[in-house]
Amino acid sequence: MTTDPAGPTATTAPATAAGEAATAPAEAVSCTGLTYAFGETRAVDGLDLGVRQGEVFGLLGPNGAGKTTTIRCVTTLLPVPAGMVRVFGHDAAKERMGVRRLLGYVPQQLSADGGLTGRENVALFARVFDVPRRERTARVDQALAAVGLSDAAERLAGTYSGGMVRRLELAQALVSAPRLLILDEPTVGLDPIARTGVWEHVNAVREATGMTVLVTTHHMDEADQYCDRVGLMHRGRVRALGTPEELRRGLAERKGTDTLPTLEDVFRDVAGSGLDDNTGGGFREVRSTRRTARRVG
Ligand SMILES: Nc1ncnc2c1ncn2[C@@H]1O[C@H](COP(=O)(O)OP(=O)(O)OP(=O)(O)O)[C@@H](O)[C@H]1O
Numbered sequence: 001m002t003t004d005p006a007g008p009t010a011t012t013a014p015a016t017a018a019g020e021a022a023t024a025p026a027e028a029v030s031c032t033g034l035t036y037a038f039g040e041t042r043a044v045d046g047l048d049l050g051v052r053q054g055e056v057f058g059l060l061g062p063n064g065a066g067k068t069t070t071i072r073c074v075t076t077l078l079p080v081p082a083g084m085v086r087v088f089g090h091d092a093a094k095e096r097m098g099v100r101r102l103l104g105y106v107p108q109q110l111s112a113d114g115g116l117t118g119r120e121n122v123a124l125f126a127r128v129f130d131v132p133r134r135e136r137t138a139r140v141d142q143a144l145a146a147v148g149l150s151d152a153a154e155r156l157a158g159t160y161s162g163g164m165v166r167r168l169e170l171a172q173a174l175v176s177a178p179r180l181l182i183l184d185e186p187t188v189g190l191d192p193i194a195r196t197g198v199w200e201h202v203n204a205v206r207e208a209t210g211m212t213v214l215v216t217t218h219h220m221d222e223a224d225q226y227c228d229r230v231g232l233m234h235r236g237r238v239r240a241l242g243t244p245e246e247l248r249r250g251l252a253e254r255k256g257t258d259t260l261p262t263l264e265d266v267f268r269d270v271a272g273s274g275l276d277d278n279t280g281g282g283f284r285e286v287r288s289t290r291r292t293a294r295r296v297g
């Protein structure tokens with residue numbers, strides 16, 4: 001594992017060189033020196049990150065760490081003003097459509113329309129993402145089945161529970177059969193059973209298709225249980241990176257203790273007092289700040 005305050009190095013594979021051909025990329029996502037500022041605020045500040053093909057990678061961090069901004073650069077919704085972002089070898093700055101075709105994205109904000117049925121919502125995404133017309137009906141059915149919403153497909157999304165809404169958004173992202181699924185806080189505001197439901201559906205699709213998953217979450221227990229590797233992000237950079245086990249054992253070794261610390265302990269160690277600064281509160285506060293259930297009007 002790596003806990004270099006200047007950024008992770010040891011466990012990341014070498015970034016793809018700028019001039020290298022876009023064939024046989026080593027990584028699903030590769031960010032090198034990514035920097036993005038909103039005015040004076042450097043939301044992302046020289047971020048290096050490598051997500052391996054086929055893994056579930058968790059990007060963790062407190063409010064304002066820069067997770068969503070990073071993800072929006074990867075999805076090409078934001079430009080890449082400085083540094084390099086590649087998705088399966090495609091340059092996000094130069095090949096925006098090529099990148100978009102490879103990914104499914106569930107944003108932090110609501111992306112389902114409460115006035116449409118579940119099926120209509122997924123069908124809309126199938127059209128937007130250019131699923132061939134003759135395949136659309138079957139693919140929409142498949143996506144709804146993959147998230148356990150076949151029986152609720154004809155109901156208005158506005159009548160869904162928070163967990164169902166999140167699974168509907170998952171179906172929207174899956175309908176284009178993405179190689180990379182990006183989930184920005186997929187379980188925020190959900191009860192434990194609904195959270196497990198979201199993860200089980202993600203994992204089932206991943207096992208069936210081999211897709212790569214990049215996810216942000218504030219739930220350290222989820223990251224511990226479901227992510228192959230995690231990057232702990234703070235103030236615009238990844239400050240530590242490894243498997244949850246590596247990170248926890250690394251802290252135990254540094255502290256000289258036999259008791260295995262939690263991932264939250266690791267994060268507190270890496271981010272130090274910065275967790276309580278004006279970037280917006282720690283993990284405990286943030287868990288209660290949003291409620292998915294009231295997001296559909
Ligand atoms: N549209 C915007 N305009 C101005 N500042 C922004 C904008 N979006 C994000 N920021 C700022 O950029 C920084 C990083 O925000 P970002 O949303 O990427 O963090 P995050 O890690 O996703 O946080 P959260 O856990 O709350 O979702 C914060 O300081 C935030 O206030």
Ligand SMILES: [Mg+2]
Nearest residue numbers: 067068069108
């Ligand atoms: Mg965010």
